[in-house]
Amino acid sequence: MTDLDARRLRDAYDAQIRPEIPDPLPAGVTVDSDGPLTRVLGLDQRGFITYRTLDGLAGPALDALIARQVEFFRARGEGAEWKLNGHDEPADLGDRLRAAGFVPEEQETVVVGPVAALAAAVPVLPEGVRLREVTAMADLERVAAMEEAVWNSDRSHLVTGLAREIEADPQSITVVVAEAGDEAISAGWVRYQRGTGFATLWGGSTLPQWRRRGVYRALVAYRARLAEQRGKALVQVDCSPESRPILERLGLVAVTTTTPYVYTP
Known part of the structure; x- marks a missing residue:
């Protein structure tokens, strides 16, 4: 994979995945906008x-845009996540977010690659382990409980969030x-991005x-096969340092980084 190929994959990610709506x-979910931003x-x-893209905003104009987001969410008494990609411009955007009160969380790597390579993988599950597609609230609660055991933090929002997505469109x-x-013991989900060639x-x-x-490899391959069945050609993952080597061995390519910048009123 050449640098040019990686750039083409990043361009596809920018054009088809972003903004992530x-x-x-x-x-219960609403969307509004402020200049180039979507909330x-x-x-x-x-x-x-x-x-x-931020449409070339920089300097005081960019600071004013960021300040409006702080005021908007402060008035709501609600936290907010600004998803910053490593290739976003201007280069000092992260510094400006920090100055406005946003706090960076752990950086992940955005990897993109062909669905076919992942779908062709045939990992062997440990004896006694099976994969099962779920939609019931009780199963989603088990997923959240497993995540809480892994991360030692509240994951109850996963239950309501996933349930509402399934209710809105079970095929998405x-x-x-x-x-x-x-x-x-593990869980993952795949979103089939409508109107694009991507699954995430x-x-x-x-x-x-x-x-x-x-x-983990088995979960990736299983979901890739689901994406392939729906005609998706590319897959994208925001991955941790632990999962990145696995995904790269399966043919995905690092195209940028992503860092959540979080504002808490």
Whole structure:
């Protein structure tokens, strides 16, 4: 994969994935805009700020745009996440967000690649482990409980968020759980981006005692096959340092980074 190929994949990501707006909108979710920014409200435990480009804004004009977001969410008494990609301009955008009160969280890598390579992988699950597609509220609660065990933090927002997406359009998302007996040991979901050639993969958290045993690889391959069945050609993942080597071995390419900048009133 050449630098030019990686640039083409990044261009496809910018053109087709960004701004990241749910389609269709789940019940209770609203979208509005402020200049080049799109604000998604009511989807998660905090608002989400997304965009494709800032249209060349810089200096005082950019500071004013950021300040309006702080005031908007402060008035609502609500937190907000500004998703900053590593190739976003201007180069000092992160510094300006920090100066306005946004706090950067852990950086991830955006990887993109052909669905076919992932779908062709045939990982072997550990004995006694199976993958199952789920939609029931009880299963979503088990997913959240597993995530809470992994991250030692509240994940209850996943239950309501995923449930509303499924209710809005069951064909737009598939949640897959890896189970050992009655225990959920890992889970991930795939979103089929309407009107694009992309599917996006999310989740993938795995209980510590089940890591490095092929569970994550199996979840990736299973969801890639689902995407291929729906005619998607490319897959995109915001991945952690732990999952990046696995995804790159399966043919995905790092195209940029992504960092959540979070404002808390």
